[in-house]
Amino acid sequence: MRAGSLRLPLRLGRRYPAFGLGLGVVGLWLLLALFAPLVAPFDPILQDGTIALQPPSPAHPFGTDNFGRDVLSRVIWGARIDLQIAFLGVIFPFLIGTVLGTVSGYFGGLVDTVFMRILDVVLAFPFLVLMLAIIAILGPGLASFYIAMAMVGWVSYARLIRAQVLVLRGADFIVAAKSLGFGPLRIMFRHLLPNAIAGSIVFSMSDAVLVLLNGAAVSYLGLGVQPPVAEWGVMVAEGQGFITTAWWMTTFPGLAIVTLALGFSLLADGLGDMLGVRE
């Protein structure tokens, strides 16, 4: 790795403190997730009834759950799943929405009209309700969550990029590209998209917050990640039954969600400032 590649984020962090802090928080969770087997003190799914429901102690800083599993280790391993949720839950809608929005905005006409009607219908449904309905059909599970997320989440990206493309479509450099005889595919994805994408990238960061919260909520309801996998929403749900006696079972996984969400929020704010994009 060249030294410069490390210096850039450091310099950005100094100039944009919000971005720097966000980068730090998300980076920390990424490292924890990556090195979970090394960092986590215990096996996240190994049950040991003899040490069930122990409050936080030096041996188990976040306490243990009703099966005697170490909550800290489960929170660390949970970062793997929740980061994956935030990443895949953003990337699929991003790709689908961006492609569809670009094509629709570029060609206009009947394609665009039909497209906008579909968009209206998807937007008519409350986001989570439509997701749950799709998951109901597909059956509970993480894969269903990703499919539902892709089917519902693409509309925001499509709307964003379409609005940009409509503005840029008549720009001089696009006319120039057309005059050079470039095909529509090249113009759309080599000329239009790079100029229209900044807003979507900033939005994807704040969208990661929503996706993370949605993923955790769906898992909390029992319709996403299934036990015994360590995931923060699942852990909160498992802790709810012991809320009167074992506060640590719900509190710590929830705090993990809060910090990661805040990290993404700060990244989004900072990125918005840097790219000069305001939502």
Added chain:
Amino acid sequence: MSAPLLSVRDLRVSAGPLDLVDGISFDLGQGEILGLVGESGSGKTMACRALMRLLPSRQVAVTGGRILLGDDDLAALPEADMRRLRGHALGMVFQNPASHLDPVMRIGDQIAEGLRLHRGLDRKAAWAAAIDLLAQVGIPDPARRARNYPHEFSGGMRQRAMIAVALSCDPGILIADEPTTALDVTVQAQILRLLLALREARGLAIVLISHDLGVIAQTCDRIAVMYAGRIVEQGAKTDILRRPLHPYTQGLIRCQPGEDGGGPGLPLPTIAGQPPSAGEMPAGCRFHPRCPRASETCRREMPAPHALEGRIVACHHPLTGEVP
């Protein structure tokens, strides 16, 4: 002239280390219209905002001088006392009536607002007074129009309404900051005629701020010409327009189309160069880099305002005895 209504002495307005208005003095008599003229950035708007003590931010403040109104020095008055004078002693009319009227409040309510809050009039009496004021500023069918919202008025009518709002609590002085700049030429003339009529009817004294000498020429009794935060020349309108003593005033007059500069087919003369910004004022006379008469003295010494031929001029080499 009897004792002036309003007397400004060495008024200084600064934004941090920068002086936006650098020690200006003028008087305003009862029923008099004083024109404050200058290019944008000359400090004329800041000067009149300072009279109202309504400077745009906390960084901009009155840092020196006195604003004498009766026994009060407005520059030193506590904010609560100053607020009681706003609307009562001093009314203000702004350049852009569209943005200075509350879009979600009926015109009549905006005029009645001051009467109800300050004069304690009840709803009905204030509303009747508002309709009467709308009639005074020449709005036809005022009883119906009072129920309109600002967006339902034309530009000229909005400006009339704003004048009615400013006059609602019967101030003796009206400060009009570029009141006609945002309006069509024909509407401009109507608003200026309205100001003259109000002066006659109410004995209103007016400070009229404009960058347009034509507007000033149509209305004012006296003129003060501002350049780079200072008044370079002030005196009776006829004197100044007929025979300016300051080279800058002369330049301004020559730039007026249809006055005595460039006839048909000739390009309009301009004053070479740009006015300096507050951060980089030249030493000596601030006009010297653009002045055809500048000498070594002008580059070194700031000319002090002094009386000359019945007016006050701040110039080392005034245009005395010359025909422009």
Added chain:
Amino acid sequence: MDRFRFVLFRPLQLLPVLIGISIATFALVRSIPGDPVRVLLGPRGTPEAIARIRQQFGLDEPLWRQYFYFVENLLDGRMGKSIVYKIEILDLVARRIEPTLALVAGSVLLSLLLAVPLATLAARNRGGLADHLVRLVSTSGLGLPAFWLGLMLIILFSIHLDLFPVAGYGETLADRLHHLVLPCLTIALALSAVLTRNLRASMIAELQSDQAMAARARGLSEGQVFRRHVLPNSLVPTINLLAVNIGWLIGSTVVIESVFAIPGLGQLLVRAIFARDYLVVQGVAMIFACATVTVNFIADIATALADPRVRL
């Protein structure tokens, strides 16, 4: 008059969306693999019931005709019967709608009660300590998972302070309100974060606006300028913001009803998913979608009536 025509014709624009919603929900249930009769009746249908369903939904006919039967039934108020509860879905919805409505209304009210003073405090002390605190709290409020926040409030207010019930929904009105405080507060805390951010920004813009300056010039005090001019002008966009967030709000009630065991539509939806009671899922999703569209429609009209500038 234009305003009148707007109120009259604007509803017609809803028609395509409503048709779209019906197609989407129809397609949703029909895309379940397997015999639709089993889907509609559950695994234990009697032969008579199977025959009746086949006839009612026209299951032997082409898909487009099935859709028309579906719409025909809808217009008659028939969405089918729940497998679990054995009653018409609309009846089921009617029994379950009150807690959800109360939850939404209470949350909106509470969030405004939180957001307006907080935004006012921040906007009038811009750059001060209060402003920074309010901004920090509202930024972090955006990242709070509602289900977890609800549980934290239960730990604090129900378990430690014993002020509110842990879960459930009461019998009498007072009892129900008592049960609703924590759930409403949970949603309101998250919602007020969004509202406060936006309200603060529009208040600051209004405070610096020309018309606020003009109000000062006619002798109004800062308080009077704020109450009479800044507040009304910054509340107009807030109506719209609430409407835009209604979908999010409904999603939150679904989760929160599960957290606090409130017998509303959201809990009905989640339980129906587990029970494979597909017609209930379909019905509730459709009701929620129609509610979202209606709220946005009402907000459009309300904005138009509240803001004389909106050209209709």
